[in-house]
Amino acid sequence: MRLHGIDYAIIVLYFAFVLGIGAALKRFMKTSLDFFESGRSLAAWITALAFISANLGAQEVIGMAASGAKYGIMTSHFYWVGAIPAMIFVGVFMMPFYYGSKAHSVPEYLRLRFDEKTRALNAASFAVMTIFSSGISMYVMGRLFQLLLGWDINISIIVSAVVVLVYILLGGLTSSIYNEVVQFFLIVFGFLPLVFLGLKGAGGWTGLQARLGHVATDAGLAAGAWTESWRHMGTATANPMGIEWFGMVMGLGFVMSFGYWCTDFLVIQRAMAARSMNAARRTPILAAIPKLMMPAIVILPGMVALAILPAAALEFNGQTDYNMVMPLMLQKFYPPGLLGLGLTALLASFMSGMAGNVTAFNTVWTYDIYKPYLKSDGDDAHYMRVGRQATVFGTILSVATAYVAMRFGNVMDLLQLVFSFINAPLFATFLLGMFWARSTANGAFWGLLSGILACAAHYALTGVGADGAGRLHAYPSDMARNFWGAIYSWTTCFTVTIAVSLVTKPRAASDLKGLVYSMTPKVRETGSAWYQRPVPLAVIVGAVTIAINIYFW
Amino acid sequence: MALDLRVPLGLLFSLLGLLLVGYGLLGDPSVYQASLGINVNVWAGLGMLVFGAAMLAGAWFGRQTGRPTSGR
Numbered sequence: 001m002r003l004h005g006i007d008y009a010i011i012v013l014y015f016a017f018v019l020g021i022g023a024a025l026k027r028f029m030k031t032s033l034d035f036f037e038s039g040r041s042l043a044a045w046i047t048a049l050a051f052i053s054a055n056l057g058a059q060e061v062i063g064m065a066a067s068g069a070k071y072g073i074m075t076s077h078f079y080w081v082g083a084i085p086a087m088i089f090v091g092v093f094m095m096p097f098y099y100g101s102k103a104h105s106v107p108e109y110l111r112l113r114f115d116e117k118t119r120a121l122n123a124a125s126f127a128v129m130t131i132f133s134s135g136i137s138m139y140v141m142g143r144l145f146q147l148l149l150g151w152d153i154n155i156s157i158i159v160s161a162v163v164v165l166v167y168i169l170l171g172g173l174t175s176s177i178y179n180e181v182v183q184f185f186l187i188v189f190g191f192l193p194l195v196f197l198g199l200k201g202a203g204g205w206t207g208l209q210a211r212l213g214h215v216a217t218d219a220g221l222a223a224g225a226w227t228e229s230w231r232h233m234g235t236a237t238a239n240p241m242g243i244e245w246f247g248m249v250m251g252l253g254f255v256m257s258f259g260y261w262c263t264d265f266l267v268i269q270r271a272m273a274a275r276s277m278n279a280a281r282r283t284p285i286l287a288a289i290p291k292l293m294m295p296a297i298v299i300l301p302g303m304v305a306l307a308i309l310p311a312a313a314l315e316f317n318g319q320t321d322y323n324m325v326m327p328l329m330l331q332k333f334y335p336p337g338l339l340g341l342g343l344t345a346l347l348a349s350f351m352s353g354m355a356g357n358v359t360a361f362n363t364v365w366t367y368d369i370y371k372p373y374l375k376s377d378g379d380d381a382h383y384m385r386v387g388r389q390a391t392v393f394g395t396i397l398s399v400a401t402a403y404v405a406m407r408f409g410n411v412m413d414l415l416q417l418v419f420s421f422i423n424a425p426l427f428a429t430f431l432l433g434m435f436w437a438r439s440t441a442n443g444a445f446w447g448l449l450s451g452i453l454a455c456a457a458h459y460a461l462t463g464v465g466a467d468g469a470g471r472l473h474a475y476p477s478d479m480a481r482n483f484w485g486a487i488y489s490w491t492t493c494f495t496v497t498i499a500v501s502l503v504t505k506p507r508a509a510s511d512l513k514g515l516v517y518s519m520t521p522k523v524r525e526t527g528s529a530w531y532q533r534p535v536p537l538a539v540i541v542g543a544v545t546i547a548i549n550i551y552f553w
Numbered sequence: 554m555a556l557d558l559r560v561p562l563g564l565l566f567s568l569l570g571l572l573l574v575g576y577g578l579l580g581d582p583s584v585y586q587a588s589l590g591i592n593v594n595v596w597a598g599l600g601m602l603v604f605g606a607a608m609l610a611g612a613w614f615g616r617q618t619g620r621p622t623s624g625r
Contacts, residue, residue, distance in 0.1 A: 006572065006576045006580070009572060010569060010572060010573075013565070013568060013569065013572070014565070017561060017564075017565045020561065021556075021561050024556050024561070025556055028556065046558055174556075178556075178558050178561070181558060181562065182561070182562060182565065185562065185566065185604070189566070189569075189597060189600065189601050189604070192597075193588075193593050193596070193597050197588055197589055197591070197593065200589055201589060332587065333587055333588055333589075334587065334588065334593070335584040335585055335587055335588055335593065335594060336576075336580070336584055337572075337573050337576045337577065337580070337594040337598075338573070338588070338593050338594055338597055341569065341573070341597065
C-alpha cells in the first residue's frame with residue numbers, strides 16, 4: 001500500500017486537531033473535578049458517543065471485521081445481544097447509583113456499598129488491566145502500520161504515546177472524550193464508503209448472500225450460515241461460530257455483556273462525566289442507537305471480503321489471517337484521499353482506545369489506590385498533580401507493555417485470559433449489591449474471589465475439540481468454552497455471595513440510602529419531553545433491536 | 554460549558570471535506586478504477602462538508618441563543 005501527499009495531509013490535519021483540542025481545553029482544567037470527571041458538565045450526546053467510542057478501539061474494528069469473515073452475520077450478536085440489552089439496563093437501573101452516590105469511580109462505589117477489600121480487589125485488577133489493554137493496542141497498531149505501510153514500529157508506538165500523553169495532560173478526561181467523539185465520526189465517514197463500495201462490488205445484499213451461500217456449503221453448513229443470524233443456532237455444529245443459542249445468550253448476552261457494559265469503569269466513566277443524572281442515564285441508551293448500526297460498518301466489510309477476495313489474499317505465511325480483511329478491503333476499493341481518511345480513522349481509534357484506558361487508569365490510581373493507601377490528606381491541587389503523574393507513568397508502563405508484547409506474544413495471550421477470569425463474575429457482585437439490601441461485604445468479597453477461581457478451574461478442566469480428549473469436557477469451539485466459563489463463573493459468584501451474606505451481619509438500612517435500589521427514592525422524570533427521558537428511549541431502542549434481530553433472523 | 558465540541562468538530566470535518574472535494578475534482582481521475590468508477594472522494598468530501606457546516610451552524614446558533622449545547 002502506498003500513500004500519496006493527500007493522504008499525509010489528512011493524517012497531519014487530524015493530529016493537529018487532536019493536539020489543538022487539548023490545548024484549547026487547558027485553561028478549563030482548574031480542579032481535580034475538571035481533570036478526572038470533566039466537571040460533570042458534558043451534554044448527553046457527547047458522553048453517549050464517547051461511551052461507544054471508548055470501546056470502539058481499532059482492535060475492535062479490525063477484530064469485528066475479522067469475525068465477520070470468520071463467522072458471518074452471527075458476529076452481530078456481539079452488538080445486538082452482547083451490548084444493547086446491557087447498555088439499556090445500565091442506563092435505566094444502575095446509573096442512578098453510580099452517578100447519584102457521588103463516587104469518583106466504579107471501585108469507589110464498591111467501597112461505599114461493601115468495604116475496602118472488595119474495592120481493592122476491583123481497583124487493582126482494573127488498573128493493571130487498563131495498562132495492558134493500552135499497551136497491547138499500541139503494539140497491534142505498530143505492527144499493522146509496519147505491515148501495511150512499512151512505518152517503523154518504534155516510531156509508531158512512541159509518536160502515538162506522546163500525542164496521547166500530551167492531550168490528556170492538557171485537557172484531562174474532557175480531552176479524551178472530545179477526541180473519542182471525533183474518532184466516532186472519522187470511523188463513520190471513513191468506513192461508510194467502504195460498505196457502499198463493497199456491497200456494490202458483491203452485487204448488493206442478495207449478491208452477497210449468494211456468494212456467501214457457496215462459502216457456507218463448501219464448509220459443510222447450510223447455505224444461510226453466514227447471512228442468517230439466529231436460524232442455525234439450534235446446535236453448535238450447524239453454525240460457523242460453534243455455539244448453540246443458550247450458551248450464546250447466557251454467556252455472551254448476559255454474563256459477559258453485562259459484566260463489561262455495566263461495571264467496566266472505562267465506559268462508565270464517560271457516563272459519569274455527564275452534566276445531570278438525566279444525561280448520565282440517557283448516555284448508554286443514546287449510545288445504543290449508533291451501536292445498533294455499527295455491525296453494518298465494522299462487520300459487513302469482513303463478510304464482503306470473504307465473498308469477493310480470493311482465498312489466497314487472506315493467507316499470510318501459509319495461514320489464513322482474518323485480521324487483515326479490513327486493511328485489504330481499504331486497499332482494494334479506496335483511491336488516494338479516501339485511503340488517507342480510512343487510515344486516519346484506524347489511527348484515531350487506536351489512539352483514543354489508548355487514551356480511554358489511560359484516563360480510566362489515572363482516575364482509579366488517584367482515587368482508589370493513591371488516596372486511600374498512600375496519602376489521604378492532600379489538597380485538591382495535590383491530587384490533580386498526582387493524576388497528571390499517573391498519566392505519565394501509565395503511558396510509560398503502556399509503552400513498556402507494548403514492547404513486552406512484541407517480544408513475548410504468548411505471555412500476552414495468557415494475561416488476557418487471566419483478565420477475562422477477573423471480569424466474568426463481576427456483574428453478579430453489582431447486581432446483588434444494587435438490588436439486594438441483605439448482601440454483605442464479606443459475601444461480595446468471597447463471592448467475587450470464588451467466581452474468579454471457578455473461571456480458572458473451568459479453563460483448566462476443559463478443552464476444545466480433539467484437544468479436550470481426557471479432560472472433563474470438550475467444547476466444540478473456543479467461543480463455546482469462553483461463554484460457558486463465564487456462565488459457571490457468574491453462577492458461582494452469585495451463589496457464594498448469597499450464601500456468605502446470609503450468615504454474615506448485614507449493614508443498617510440507613511447506611512444504604514443511595515446505594516441500593518429498595519433504599520433509594522425513585523428518580524422522577526417529569527416535566528421533560530419523552531425523548532429526554534431514559535425510560536421511553538429505552539423502550540424504543542429495545543423494540544428496534546428486537547425488530548432488527550427478527551429481520552436478519 | 555467549557556469549549557463547544559461542535560466548533561473543532563465542525564472545523565475539522567469542513568477542512569477534511571474541502572480537501573477531499575478539491576482533490577477529487579482536480580486530481581487524476583484514473584485512480585477511481587479501484588472504487589468501481591465512482592469518484593468517492595467528491596461524494597465523501599461533500600458528506601463531510603455538509604456535516605462540518607451543520608456542526609458549525611449549530612455551535613453558532615447555540616451561542617446566539619445563549620443555550621449551552623444541544624440536549625440537556
